[in-house]
Amino acid sequence: xxxxxxxxxxxxxxxxxxxxxFSDFNLVIKEECTGILGTNGCGKxxxxxxxxxxxxxxxxxxxxxxxxxxxxxxxxRAKYIxxxxxxxSMGVSPSLTILENISLADKKCQRFTFKNLIRKNKVGExxxxxKALDLGLENKLNTKVKFxxxxxxxxxxxxxxxxxxxxxxxxxxxxxxxDPKTSRxxxxxxxxxxxxRSITTMMISHNVKDAIKYSDRIVMIDGGKVILxxxxxxxxxKELTGIYNSRNYGSPIAEAV
Amino acid sequence: xxxxxxxxxxQGLIFAVLAIGVMITFKILDFADMSVEGTFxxxxxxxxRFITQGVDPVTSTLAAFLFGSLxxxxxxxxxxxxxxxxxxxxxxxxxxxxxxxxxxxGKSNVALFEYSSIFDGVQVVVVLIIIAVAVxxxxxxxxxxxxGYLLIATGDNETLVKSLGENSNKYKLIGLMxxxxxxxxxxxxxxxxxGFAEITMGxxxxxxxxxxxxxxxxxxxxxxxxxxxxxxxGALAYKFIGAVAIDLGIDPTDLRAINAIIVIAFLSYNTFxxxxxxxxxxxxxxxxxx
Numbered sequence: 224x225x226x227x228x229x230x231x232x233x234x235x236x237x238x239x240x241x242x243x244x245f246s247d248f249n250l251v252i253k254e255e256c257t258g259i260l261g262t263n264g265c266g267k268x269x270x271x272x273x274x275x276x277x278x279x280x281x282x283x284x285x286x287x288x289x290x291x292x293x294x295x296x297x298x299x300r301a302k303y304i305x306x307x308x309x310x311x312s313m314g315v316s317p318s319l320t321i322l323e324n325i326s327l328a329d330k331k332c333q334r335f336t337f338k339n340l341i342r343k344n345k346v347g348e349x350x351x352x353x354k355a356l357d358l359g360l361e362n363k364l365n366t367k368v369k370f371x372x373x374x375x376x377x378x379x380x381x382x383x384x385x386x387x388x389x390x391x392x393x394x395x396x397x398x399x400x401x402d403p404k405t406s407r408x409x410x411x412x413x414x415x416x417x418x419x420r421s422i423t424t425m426m427i428s429h430n431v432k433d434a435i436k437y438s439d440r441i442v443m444i445d446g447g448k449v450i451l452x453x454x455x456x457x458x459x460x461k462e463l464t465g466i467y468n469s470r471n472y473g474s475p476i477a478e479a480v
Numbered sequence: 481x482x483x484x485x486x487x488x489x490x491q492g493l494i495f496a497v498l499a500i501g502v503m504i505t506f507k508i509l510d511f512a513d514m515s516v517e518g519t520f521x522x523x524x525x526x527x528x529r530f531i532t533q534g535v536d537p538v539t540s541t542l543a544a545f546l547f548g549s550l551x552x553x554x555x556x557x558x559x560x561x562x563x564x565x566x567x568x569x570x571x572x573x574x575x576x577x578x579x580x581x582x583x584x585x586g587k588s589n590v591a592l593f594e595y596s597s598i599f600d601g602v603q604v605v606v607v608l609i610i611i612a613v614a615v616x617x618x619x620x621x622x623x624x625x626x627x628g629y630l631l632i633a634t635g636d637n638e639t640l641v642k643s644l645g646e647n648s649n650k651y652k653l654i655g656l657m658x659x660x661x662x663x664x665x666x667x668x669x670x671x672x673x674x675g676f677a678e679i680t681m682g683x684x685x686x687x688x689x690x691x692x693x694x695x696x697x698x699x700x701x702x703x704x705x706x707x708x709x710x711x712x713x714g715a716l717a718y719k720f721i722g723a724v725a726i727d728l729g730i731d732p733t734d735l736r737a738i739n740a741i742i743v744i745a746f747l748s749y750n751t752f753x754x755x756x757x758x759x760x761x762x763x764x765x766x767x768x769x770x
Contacts, residue, residue, distance in 0.1 A: 337622075
């Protein structure tokens with residue numbers, strides 16, 4: 224369970240360009256998959272950056288399963304949080320092979336030493352994990368990741384982010400850069416992964432249909448506040464699109480002070 | 481001509497160690513580390529200081545490696561702790577090292593002919609091959625370890641390293657120290673090879689190092705070889721090209737410019753070479769159709 228309490232964050236504080244993103248923002252996430260929606264600039268990605276420790280808020284607590292992680296640095300939070308970005312290259316090391324990437328992810332949050340990274344006895348296990356992605360990656364273990372397609376790279380990122388069963392998985396528009404078919408495949412694999420491992424997940428998406436189909440709860444943020452918070456089964460695509468469109472794109476980022 | 485080949489091989493092997501060092505920052509970490517220009521003579525001057533104080537040549541050479549890695553630490557502090565841009569951090573370290581190098585022995589030129597060296601009593605080229613191969617093997621082993629892979633990943637994608645729960649700065653530090661240590665080692669080898677340490681011996685050395693890396697990558701483009709092998713081959717090939725240029729009667733005064741032109745030529749070939757061959761192929765095909 225993730226609790227965000229009294230969160231405040233503004234950019235360029237104290238200047239004429241000050242932008243207030245959140246002021247006294249509260250949110251509790253219990254469900255397996257919560258879809259986070261909102262117009263561009265409403266603070267969705269900033270929220271993820273705050274949760275994962277990339278951006279520090281002025282005020283507020285981030286509590287993950289009872290632990291207050293405010294003071295943890297970005298790399299220390301990685302022990303509990305997995306994140307997949309919109310850009311498929313963000314979650315992998317492109318100049319390393321698939322096997323090397325997975326081997327690194329397998330060591331996540333353990334002590335890295337002067338031992339050989341590649342352990343032959345683990346290869347079978349990795350092949351099984353890759354096979355489950357249905358993209359034929361299990362036969363390309365020694366291919367450098369930079370030679371893979373965006374979809375293949377993103378599915379590898381997803382696998383790597385979820386490998387050590389994080390307490391929270393953040394998906395930041397992770398299918399936005401993919402074609403519709405691959406996007407659907409990755410969404411299905413994501414759901415499979417979340418459900419089988421029961422990982423608490425927050426998923427930013429602009430795709431209303433996907434958000435309703437794949438998440439259990441929908442939270443819409445606007446102007447630094449939660450403006451909609453419903454169970455996915457209680458809202459239709461049409462209603463959600465209506466709410467989405469009633470918002471002015473771009474403007475709701477908190478008014479300049 | 482035989483002397484020319486032997487000299488190129490010997491100098492090429494010294495520069496191979498330099499190239500492997502610079503490869504770590506330039507190629508793996510994607511960090512333009514200019515401090516190399518100060519670290520190379522630092523290695524020479526540290527060696528001179530130790531050897532003139534009566535320390536044995538092997539220890540003096542290893543001391544050069546150690547002090548070189550401290551120069552890497554300085555660049556790291558400037559870049560990461562004081563948040564100065566990478567390029568400027570390197571230039572600042574290089575500038576500090578200029579004074580340090582002069583201070584080390586109190587003069588800008590130290591003759592080492594009278595002192596013992598790691599080449600005493602053995603064939604110079606044999607010692608150089610042993611050092612270059614040892615550095616290569618150790619480096620290859622290191623890059624296969626968990627920490628070695630994290631060094632590669634840091635240059636590739638820092639976000640990934642952080643998401644693995646690691647502080648990516650730690651790997652930048654390892655890379656910078658290792659790189660500058662190797663550059664200083666190469667400087668100490670050069671001082672012993674030429675018989676003196678001199679303040680200007682670092683000028684333009686970054687071009688030599690990067691040139692070696694680029695030449696190695698270009699001529700071995702399609703070969704499935706380790707980066708260290710490419711760096712060594714590049715250093716040897718580059719030195720050989722330079723030697724041929726001198727043999728053809730080019731004034732040594734123009735050598736620096738020639739060095740830079742070689743780099744420009746290889747870089748341009750990398751960028752435009754494939755296009756040129758495509759155009760040629762097309763012309764040929766069109767010609768065939770006519």
